[in-house]
Amino acid sequence: MPPRLPRSPRPTPAQEVPPPPHLPEILRRLAAAYLPTPPAPRVSPEPLDDLVETILAQQNTSALTRRQFAALRAAYPVWEAALADGPDGIEATLRAAGGGLARLKADYLWNVLHRLEETRGELSLRVLRELDDPAARALLESLPGVGMKTASLMLLFDLARPAIPVENNIWRVAGRLDLVPARWNVLKVERWFDEVLPRDWATRYVFHVSGVRHGRQTCLARRPRCESCVLRDLCPSAPLFLEGRDEA
Structure with a gap:
């Protein structure tokens, strides 16, 4: 019986879907719109x-x-x-x-x-x-x-560490921007962002807070406000939502 060949390692999320070249521009626009001045890092006493x-x-x-x-x-x-x-x-x-x-x-x-x-x-x-x-x-x-x-x-x-928690707002925004496949769950999207974002606290803090605010204020679950979205020209979903609204 021939020896079994070792299995190839499973690709990481970022290997499956490499980040697009305009990702830094997405981060820049979200920061400018929702958190232009980030706070100082905080380490909890307890x-x-x-x-x-x-x-x-x-x-x-x-x-x-x-x-x-x-x-x-x-x-x-x-x-x-x-x-x-x-x-x-x-x-x-x-x-x-x-x-x-x-x-x-x-x-x-x-x-x-x-x-x-x-x-x-x-x-x-x-x-x-x-x-x-x-x-x-x-x-x-x-x-x-x-x-x-x-x-x-x-x-x-x-703890002021460079983690990147992903909740439903960021998951929804990432899917509509076509950064990640819609079939991916929140945990896999978090692993993707952990690979592709710069590993520094300020970048990740600003993206998390601005991404959540964008999802709550603009990229709403039911009727996203695409007409006022700072990412409209970078979002492949915006024309679909706007077209459907015009037809209605």
Whole structure:
């Protein structure tokens, strides 16, 4: 029997779909329109606080997230108190502050606290500030309920690392610009951007924030405002939306 030949490695997303030459112009226009002056990078004094807020923010408004976090902090001045109170107590605190998914988020939060106590012996994530990017991501993704997107958000916003979280707005914008195939999911699009964007915090922070704002304000899911879009001449989808509007 002849020996098996080794399998060729699977191509990376950027090898499957190389970035177009006008990608830097897309970044430039989005930055100019939505975030011409980026803030200074911020490193959280206690990333666990920010992880709690990030979990609360899932399918929540910013105002509701702040209210729930304030309620948790009022009920539990230290996270050890939340761990001792258990998921039921955390759920009751979240429900009193308003918002949905209280049980699910209470379970996530308690499981994170429990895992940290078991594995690290303290309810803190300050160690993330000392780890390199891959190790920091690995630690975050080892926690219950923390996937690639949540870890990327933490790395970018709370640790000033060059991650590039992709949520539905950026995914939609990238698909309409034909940067990536429409069949790709959010995680694969994030891996593509991680390969093709410059690996510096400022570029990735500005693109994430401006891309989200573009999706919320202009490239809307149902009726995109192509007539006022700063990327209109670079977008192959714009003529299709505008033509359909004229026919209607």
